[in-house]
Amino acid sequence: MRLGALQVIDAFVRLGGTGEAAQGLGVSQSAVIKSLRLAEKELDLSLVAIIQGRLTPTPEALELSRLARPAFSALRRAHHEADMIRVGMADRLRIATVPGLAHSILPPAIAGARSDLADRAAVEVMFDHVRDHLSANEVDLAISYGPMATEGLRDIVLRSSPLVCVLDEAHPLAAHDKLSRDSLEGERLVSYGPDGISQADSFQDALGRIGLSDRIAITVRHTDSACHLAREGVGIAVVDGFVISSGLTQGLAVRPLDESPLVTAFAHHRDGAPLDHAARVLLEHLVGTGT
Amino acid sequence: MKALTPSHATVLRAVDRCGTTVEAARQLHLTQSAVSKIIARSETVLGVPVFDRSEGRLVLRPEAHGLMSALGHVQDEWRALRGAVGDLRSGRALPLRIASTPSIGQGLIAQAIRRLVTDHPQARIELIMGDAPTELSKGAADLGVMFSPRVTDDIALTTFAQASIIALVRADDPLAHRGRVSLPELRDRRLICFDREKSPLGWLIARAHERAGIDYAPFMTVPYSISAAHLLARQGDVILIDSLLTQAQRFEGLVRLDVTPELPITICLMTVRSRPLSRLAACFVEILLGSK
Numbered sequence: 001m002r003l004g005a006l007q008v009i010d011a012f013v014r015l016g017g018t019g020e021a022a023q024g025l026g027v028s029q030s031a032v033i034k035s036l037r038l039a040e041k042e043l044d045l046s047l048v049a050i051i052q053g054r055l056t057p058t059p060e061a062l063e064l065s066r067l068a069r070p071a072f073s074a075l076r077r078a079h080h081e082a083d084m085i086r087v088g089m090a091d092r093l094r095i096a097t098v099p100g101l102a103h104s105i106l107p108p109a110i111a112g113a114r115s116d117l118a119d120r121a122a123v124e125v126m127f128d129h130v131r132d133h134l135s136a137n138e139v140d141l142a143i144s145y146g147p148m149a150t151e152g153l154r155d156i157v158l159r160s161s162p163l164v165c166v167l168d169e170a171h172p173l174a175a176h177d178k179l180s181r182d183s184l185e186g187e188r189l190v191s192y193g194p195d196g197i198s199q200a201d202s203f204q205d206a207l208g209r210i211g212l213s214d215r216i217a218i219t220v221r222h223t224d225s226a227c228h229l230a231r232e233g234v235g236i237a238v239v240d241g242f243v244i245s246s247g248l249t250q251g252l253a254v255r256p257l258d259e260s261p262l263v264t265a266f267a268h269h270r271d272g273a274p275l276d277h278a279a280r281v282l283l284e285h286l287v288g289t290g291t
Numbered sequence: 292m293k294a295l296t297p298s299h300a301t302v303l304r305a306v307d308r309c310g311t312t313v314e315a316a317r318q319l320h321l322t323q324s325a326v327s328k329i330i331a332r333s334e335t336v337l338g339v340p341v342f343d344r345s346e347g348r349l350v351l352r353p354e355a356h357g358l359m360s361a362l363g364h365v366q367d368e369w370r371a372l373r374g375a376v377g378d379l380r381s382g383r384a385l386p387l388r389i390a391s392t393p394s395i396g397q398g399l400i401a402q403a404i405r406r407l408v409t410d411h412p413q414a415r416i417e418l419i420m421g422d423a424p425t426e427l428s429k430g431a432a433d434l435g436v437m438f439s440p441r442v443t444d445d446i447a448l449t450t451f452a453q454a455s456i457i458a459l460v461r462a463d464d465p466l467a468h469r470g471r472v473s474l475p476e477l478r479d480r481r482l483i484c485f486d487r488e489k490s491p492l493g494w495l496i497a498r499a500h501e502r503a504g505i506d507y508a509p510f511m512t513v514p515y516s517i518s519a520a521h522l523l524a525r526q527g528d529v530i531l532i533d534s535l536l537t538q539a540q541r542f543e544g545l546v547r548l549d550v551t552p553e554l555p556i557t558i559c560l561m562t563v564r565s566r567p568l569s570r571l572a573a574c575f576v577e578i579l580l581g582s583k
Binding site: 001003043044045046049051052056057058059060063064067068070071073074075077078079080081082083084085086090091136137 | 294295296297300337338339354355356357358360361362364365367368369371372373375376379380384385433564565566567568569570572573
């Protein structure tokens with residue numbers, strides 16, 4: 001099984017045809033067809049079928065392309081590690097985070113940890129696929145809105161905060177000290193969608209318990225998007241109170257949401273292997289016990 | 292720029308493990324010069340030196356430990372992919388999903404599956420009992436087999452077998468010894484049969500009743516022939532079903548009667564025109580159509 005052939009099959013499946021694959025790979029269409037036929041012979045699989053006069057990927061080709069994704073990802077990761085060596089970041093602290101926490105509790109914790117470590121720690125932050133990154137040993141620490149409850153991964157409660165509303169200072173509701181669910185009636189609400197990672201997403205749980213889950217008109221992934229939309233007067237952002245420490249709400253009104261359930265941020269790391277010094281320092285800052 | 296390949300990863304990992312190109316070459320059944328060339332090529336592709344050369348040995352550079360671990364993942368994933376290709380070839384990875392009714396499933400399809408698994412012993416097969424056109428349209432089945440189905444334009448139909456409508460009565464029924472029966476003779480019997488709206492066979496049987504000037508009014512409607520056979524409990528009840536069921540299965544205490552005039556039915560293979568078949572599905576189609 002050759003990597004080149006697999007890349008052609010992947011392009012054929014992803015782009016949906018031999019002409020498209022040729023264009024994507026920068027080779028001729030006949031080279032793509034020849035490569036597919038050779039791969040069929042070598043792998044003893046049927047990869048191409050003619051459907052309504054067009055060369056179309058077979059179910060085997062679709063499945064092979066799906067199965068090859070982790071191998072492609074591992075290769076990309078190896079290239080990434082080499083890139084990190086080249087830029088002097090081989091020894092770095094690697095963190096994966098859900099977007100909602102990326103710009104609230106994480107930046108001050110990183111700043112505090114770097115200060116404790118005399119600015120020596122290089123840091124790489126990755127978004128999404130938090131559990132996968134952690135399980136594959138691609139990151140040292142991960143943060144999300146809930147426990148992963150996954151064997152081999154340890155969950156640590158960081159801190160909790162109620163939901164808050166972020167709105168333009170000129171908004172009539174900004175005149176109130178706090179807002180209730182009822183006072184948000186008729187307002188266009190902006191918030192996060194489910195993180196899809198945690199076993200129990202405490203943010204979505206809080207939204208649901210206060211009865212706002214089905215009231216969200218605009219879902220965003222990042223806190224800054226939510227704050228920008230509030231600043232533009234598009235709506236009221238309902239986010240966790242961690243955002244207050246981020247500086248993203250500068251020039252905006254932040255009002256507590258009355259009777260809000262708590263949102264809890266969790267850190268995760270692999271069980272067994274001890275955390276290295278830099279990760280331990282960052283974890284202390286995330287928990288709020290850092291110097 | 293050329294990319295790092297899984298075989299590069301294997302060589303780099305072997306050199307890290309062995310410490311010399313000679314030993315790595317011996318373990319990988321390569322020449323020492325081939326190993327040296329692959330190291331040089333890999334380091335060029337990655338853009339960083341991976342090993343330090345010291346007293347004839349290659350020592351992993353301290354900053355390359357993370358890279359070596361990533362190369363380990365490449366090896367693991369590539370090995371897993373090789374295994375998965377084997378599963379794909381054998382039919383284990385991609386099950387053949389066939390939607391049909393129980394009587395066709397237990398007869399014609401069971402026979403064809405027996406032949407398929409002789410050639411593909413590791414094949415996985417999912418036999419779905421449900422409405423075949425629906426299962427095909429929603430992508431839950433690769434093939435459908437059904438009696439004269441009503442289908443959309445995207446589904447291709449191939450007729451491959453014939454059967455007929457038969458009657459089943461209890462062995463102690465006065466009709467049991469007759470061997471054949473006409474619809475008018477069943478006029479006063481309690482009928483267990485298919486719904487005329489929901490089943491193509493129900494529609495066919497209802498139309499035959501109308502042609503014979505009889506009301507089609509089963510006292511119990513069932514989705515499948517086999518359900519009807521199991522529900523025939525009282526003397527005097529009659530069920531009208533397809534002949535395939537009794538070819539596939541014996542029902543103790545029940546007697547088959549041919550219906551006159553004959554009500555022929557066709558059995559069709561259904562495939563989706565816009566969706567290619569897997570090799571296993573194509574083999575199954577060949578077996579099924581070959582048995583015409």
